[in-house]
Amino acid sequence: MSVVLISPKPIVAAIMTLVLFTSPVKGEDTAVADLLERLQQADPVEATKLSRELQLEWSKSGSASMNLLLKRGKEALERGEFDTAADHLTALTDHAPQFAEGWALRAQLWHHMDRPGLALSDLQQVLVLNPNHYESLFGLAVTLEQLEEHELALEAYRLVLTIHPHYEEATEAVERLAPQVQGQSL
DSSP: OOOOOOOHHHHHHHHHHHHHTSSOOOOSSHHHHHHHHHHHHOOHHHHHHHHHHHHHHHTOOSOHHHHHHHHHHHHHHHHTOHHHHHHHHHHHHHHOTTOHHHHHHHHHHHHHTTOHHHHHHHHHHHHHHOTTOHHHHHHHHHHHHHTTOHHHHHHHHHHHHHHOTTOHHHHHHHHHHHHHHHOOOO
């Protein structure tokens, strides 16, 4: 088993991200804001549909070229071609630094490549651009949990649920981590 050393800088960034984003912020786009509001009130079936709609909205860069880079990066990631995915996604984040989804997908890539420091850095950028990006908050929580930062991970999972109350994996994580962090009642 190899030991991965993490610079304290990404963990400090994760802490700052959690401190800054303790409640969801309405998006500037009225369609996205409406979907987020409906997501909080939805039943589980409707929440799944709304989540897909949000993902579709968030994946629109407004540029055919950037959409192509996102598509190629995603396809390369799915095929396990990590170097190719990194090339496409880095080009995307370089050319469209305000497009949160490029950072989000590249954070997933770093997670798959076991590069948690880079993943945390990209997740922070996503959440600066889109504090409602519950998938990235979930990725932040998973990464923090893997780094054995259980209190921070629990807080991040709870933030996911303030935006998307029916996010099943976040609910399971809260149920799993809360007794560890808060102690078990007798």
